[in-house]
Amino acid sequence: MRVLLALWVMVGALSSAEPPTFKRDIAPIFKAKCKKCHGLLVKQKGFSLRSLKAIRKGGESGAVIVPGKPELSILVQQLSLPAQNPKRMPPIVEKAQLTEAEKKLIAAWVKAGAK
Numbered sequence: 001m002r003v004l005l006a007l008w009v010m011v012g013a014l015s016s017a018e019p020p021t022f023k024r025d026i027a028p029i030f031k032a033k034c035k036k037c038h039g040l041l042v043k044q045k046g047f048s049l050r051s052l053k054a055i056r057k058g059g060e061s062g063a064v065i066v067p068g069k070p071e072l073s074i075l076v077q078q079l080s081l082p083a084q085n086p087k088r089m090p091p092i093v094e095k096a097q098l099t100e101a102e103k104k105l106i107a108a109w110v111k112a113g114a115k
């Protein structure tokens with residue numbers, strides 16, 4: 001619940017800014033920090049981040065994004081899980097972790113419709 005509240009606050013703080021776009025703002029983050037495990041060949045949990053279409057398709061859990069609703073989007077939730085949770089993305093053992101600013105940007109992108 002605390003994670004959801006934090007997300008809600010983060011998204012609220014960003015809502016007045018221009019909405020982030022996949023191509024300009026989000027794809028470079030996924031490329032740098034997620035693609036080695038969710039790309040063309042390796043698709044952990046059946047999930048690929050290689051295109052907007054693939055992201056919208058989701059993985060074994062089904063849709064991972066609910067456009068407009070970051071608080072219901074698995075993809076957004078998993079970024080803020082505690083370090084010891086195996087579903088935390090990227091896994092805590094990875095050197096390339098997301099910054100707080102990147103997490104906010106991803107949440108704001110989903111909030112704005114994930115386009």
Ligand code: HEC
Binds near residue numbers: 036038058060086094
């Ligand atoms: C080192 C490899 C690795 C990296 C890097 C990584 N992931 Fe994952 N990802 C996994 C594994 C393993 C799972 C399955 C975890 C589980 O459910 O036990 C997973 C599952 C997921 C799922 C759930 C898919 C489903 O259908 O349940 C999402 C969403 C996800 N990752 C997003 C991301 C995002 C976004 C990033 C980058 C910020 C990222 N991952 C980086 C390995 C990785």
